[in-house]
Amino acid sequence: MTSQAESRARFGVPADAMVFARSVRKSYGSLDVLKGIDLIVPKGSVACIIGPSGSGKSTFLRCINHLEQLTGGVLLVDGEFVGYDLRDGKLYEVKDSLLCKRRADIGMVFQSFNLFSHMTVMENLIEAPTRVRGMSVAEAKASAEVLLARVGLSDKAGRYPRELSGGQQQRVAIARALAMNPKVLLFDEPTSALDPELVGEVLQVMRDLAESGMTMVVVTHEIGFAREVGDDLIFMDEGVIVERGEPREVIANPQSARTREFLSRVL
Amino acid sequence: MSLVEPKNTTGLPLDLPVEELVVVPRRRYGIWIGIAIAMLFAFFIGKAFATNPAFDWGTAANYLFHPSIMRGLGKTLLLTVVIMAAAIVIGTIIAIMRVSPSAVLQTFASAYVWFFRGVPALIQLIFWFNLSLLFRTASLSIPGVGTIFSVNTNDFMTPFVSAVVALSLCEAGYLAEIIRAGIKSVPHGQFEAASGLGMSYRQILRRIILPQAMRFIVPPTGNEAISLLKMTSLVTFIAVDDLFYTAQSIYARTFETIPLLIVVAFWYLFVVTVMSIGQHFLERYYGRSDRRQENPLIRLLQSLLGSRKGSVQS
Ligand SMILES: Nc1ncnc2c1ncn2[C@@H]1O[C@H](COP(=O)(O)OP(=O)(O)OP(=O)(O)O)[C@@H](O)[C@H]1O
Numbered sequence: 001m002t003s004q005a006e007s008r009a010r011f012g013v014p015a016d017a018m019v020f021a022r023s024v025r026k027s028y029g030s031l032d033v034l035k036g037i038d039l040i041v042p043k044g045s046v047a048c049i050i051g052p053s054g055s056g057k058s059t060f061l062r063c064i065n066h067l068e069q070l071t072g073g074v075l076l077v078d079g080e081f082v083g084y085d086l087r088d089g090k091l092y093e094v095k096d097s098l099l100c101k102r103r104a105d106i107g108m109v110f111q112s113f114n115l116f117s118h119m120t121v122m123e124n125l126i127e128a129p130t131r132v133r134g135m136s137v138a139e140a141k142a143s144a145e146v147l148l149a150r151v152g153l154s155d156k157a158g159r160y161p162r163e164l165s166g167g168q169q170q171r172v173a174i175a176r177a178l179a180m181n182p183k184v185l186l187f188d189e190p191t192s193a194l195d196p197e198l199v200g201e202v203l204q205v206m207r208d209l210a211e212s213g214m215t216m217v218v219v220t221h222e223i224g225f226a227r228e229v230g231d232d233l234i235f236m237d238e239g240v241i242v243e244r245g246e247p248r249e250v251i252a253n254p255q256s257a258r259t260r261e262f263l264s265r266v267l
Numbered sequence: 268m269s270l271v272e273p274k275n276t277t278g279l280p281l282d283l284p285v286e287e288l289v290v291v292p293r294r295r296y297g298i299w300i301g302i303a304i305a306m307l308f309a310f311f312i313g314k315a316f317a318t319n320p321a322f323d324w325g326t327a328a329n330y331l332f333h334p335s336i337m338r339g340l341g342k343t344l345l346l347t348v349v350i351m352a353a354a355i356v357i358g359t360i361i362a363i364m365r366v367s368p369s370a371v372l373q374t375f376a377s378a379y380v381w382f383f384r385g386v387p388a389l390i391q392l393i394f395w396f397n398l399s400l401l402f403r404t405a406s407l408s409i410p411g412v413g414t415i416f417s418v419n420t421n422d423f424m425t426p427f428v429s430a431v432v433a434l435s436l437c438e439a440g441y442l443a444e445i446i447r448a449g450i451k452s453v454p455h456g457q458f459e460a461a462s463g464l465g466m467s468y469r470q471i472l473r474r475i476i477l478p479q480a481m482r483f484i485v486p487p488t489g490n491e492a493i494s495l496l497k498m499t500s501l502v503t504f505i506a507v508d509d510l511f512y513t514a515q516s517i518y519a520r521t522f523e524t525i526p527l528l529i530v531v532a533f534w535y536l537f538v539v540t541v542m543s544i545g546q547h548f549l550e551r552y553y554g555r556s557d558r559r560q561e562n563p564l565i566r567l568l569q570s571l572l573g574s575r576k577g578s579v580q581s
């Protein structure tokens with residue numbers, strides 16, 4: 001039995017689950033940041049996570065692509081542990097090369113863009129496809145051009161990141177993540193570092209992505225975006241999921257007092 | 268394009284004579300006094316150099332391209348290049364160990380830097396030169412297999428090799444610190460973004476971190492190369508025939524001490540100048556992703572005259 005099949009059978013992972021989290025815990029020393037997260041993000045759906053600062057939203061995203069190691073619980077992406085293989089009921093840490101290969105399938109977009117500042121836009125886009133996936137430069141460039149057109153930045157291919165506005169940089173960062181053809185895209189407050197008038201262009205790109213069927217987990221403060229685009233709205237506080245449901249439903253009619261209080265502050 | 272009539276919003280008449288005002292600069296007496304004193308000094312020093320027969324400019328000029336001086340200069344340059352190259356390799360390895368997640372590697376690297384930066388270069392030099400006192404032979408033997416090779420220490424620890432080994436190890440200690448600081452100056456987000464894309468630790472270091480660290484590494488490394496060039500004059504102590512040693516052996520015979528020191532100083536200054544120009548272009552290359560509009564001539568002059576302004580761009 002493959003590791004993937006064994007995991008699916010053992011934890012009862014639904015066939016359509018892209019992200020599957022079960023009692024996910026994470027602590028830094030004595031600080032418990034995640035205290036048992038249960039969550040399923042189905043393939044092709046958009047999950048939006050909201051919550052106050054320090055509630056563990058970023059930490060949870062970073063656990064999904066194994067930038068952080070779990071303290072406890074199970075976290076599977078497409079039915080597979082990212083950093084481990086399950087064999088005969090034991091978790092074996094995988095080789096670095098396999099970890100890299102699996103991470104490449106999980107795209108991440110950061111609040112601070114994190115474009116490689118010594119590379120042009122085009123170089124940013126072809127770096128990982130050529131180095132990690134072994135694509136030829138010509139092939140990678142061709143698909144990078146398609147992606148740049150998709151985020152509306154075809155004319156910026158030769159620019160360095162610092163020559164672009166924040167909104168443009170973030171759109172390049174999204175294109176860079178897409179260049180790896182990921183199974184799922186994680187967004188950590190992608191518009192929080194942007195001037196208000198630049199937020200719209202980035203949200204538009206994300207909206208188009210959602211429509212194209214990309215599975216997305218989005219940590220955001222844009223309640224409007226969550227309501228319109230999200231299939232699920234998850235409210236996190238102090239390391240637990242306090243409330244989860246259909247976005248319109250949660251926003252219009254929050255069940256918990258904490259959700260109500262948080263929404264009243266951000267709306 | 269439509270031309271918009273300028274609208275007067277001040278309520279004052281528009282034809283006030285603004286352009287005709289003359290600006291009278293503030294008097295800067297301090298600066299003029301400073302210049303006068305500096306010129307006076309320059310005059311006396313220049314006069315002393317030109318008229319004191321001890322300087323003997325004619326003799327200095329005769330020795331400037333003397334074949335032994337040229338050979339010595341060549342040896343000095345060779346030493347600098349070889350030592351710098353070795354030190355960059357060793358220093359990079361030590362720096363990577365220092366930022367690695369392994370506590371053992373970190374400790375080893377810190378100990379290395381502590382020792383090789385702490386002991387004076389001259390002492391390290393003489394130590395390596397005298398290595399044969401400690402180990403008569405260097406041999407590799409594997410238990411059960413026997414001796415693979417064995418050589419007499421004195422046969423390979425020539426003065427030149429001792430100089431290269433000693434000064435590379437010493438210089439690597441300084442470079443390791445420079446490179447580590449450069450690596451640390453690259454924002455952590457770059458590392459995370461690259462890991463998120465599935466790049467391996469090696470790829471991230473080589474492709475993402477080190478190239479960005481270069482902007483912070485090149486300027487102080489240029490300074491290190493320049494001070495290394497001068498530091499190689501220490502090899503005179505173990506009789507490597509570099510520029511300074513050659514000059515010394517000439518004036519030991521002819522007693523033309525000052526002219527030969529002038530020749531030596533001239534060549535060191537000349538090489539340092541050339542190195543500064545090289546450093547300037549390296550800095551431009553590694554700063555290309557954030558070049559501002561700037562006058563290249565002014566930047567060149569700044570870097571020649573040692574002004575560090577603008578060399579570490581943020
Ligand atoms: N590497 C770390 N070491 C120690 N503590 C950490 C580390 N990373 C995060 N934390 C702590 O974990 C908690 C949750 O952090 P996290 O970044 O996940 O919050 P967040 O919900 O994303 O908040 P924000 O909205 O401000 O981004 C915080 O208290 C933070 O101080």
Ligand SMILES: [Mg+2]
Nearest residue numbers: 057058059188
């Ligand atoms: Mg966060």
